[in-house]
Amino acid sequence: MRSAAFTNRPLYSGELARLAGVSTDTVRYYERRRLLPAAPRSASGYRLFPPAAVARVQLIRGALSIGFSVSDLASIFRERDGGGAPCRRVRELAAEKLVALEARLRDLQSWRRELRHTLAEWDRLLAKTPRGKRARLLEALAATHPESHTRRSLPSVLARGKQKQEKQQ
Secondary structure: OOOHHHOOOOEEHHHHHHHHOOOHHHHHHHHHOOOOOOOOEOOOOOEEEOOOHHHHHHHHHHHHHOOOOHHHHHHHHHHHHOOOOOHHHHHHHHHHHHHHHHHHHHHHHHHHHHHHHHHHHHHHHHHHOOOOOOOOHHHHHHHHOOOOOOOOOHHHHHHHHHHHHHHHO
């Protein structure tokens, strides 16, 4: 039996979701956010998507996986579906995402070096501390690593990345 994706018949939301490897909630969300064109309804009210929607959902998933936001994609698809050619803007957005990713990687590498150094210091303190006694590791950390405005902690780096993603969606 041939898959509905290879025929010209419309696909119900569940079929589209199954063929594209996403949930039906995801399909509805993409339609609401205008990543998928509004689907006409059957007589009984079910959404009917064209078979090409499978490729569109896969394209969306690929773009999201490399850092494009839902808002980015909605804007790109609006231009594209209106007959425009947003290719240069797509390239520019991808380049911006690479710059942001490289900055986050530098922050994470710096934090990793600092944490390795801190652990080595703590190992030295623990070696001198009798079992059952407090080594006061956090106090030692505060004394030797005062908060710097130029250094970001891992939680702040991760939170910043999450906030950017939420803003973009």
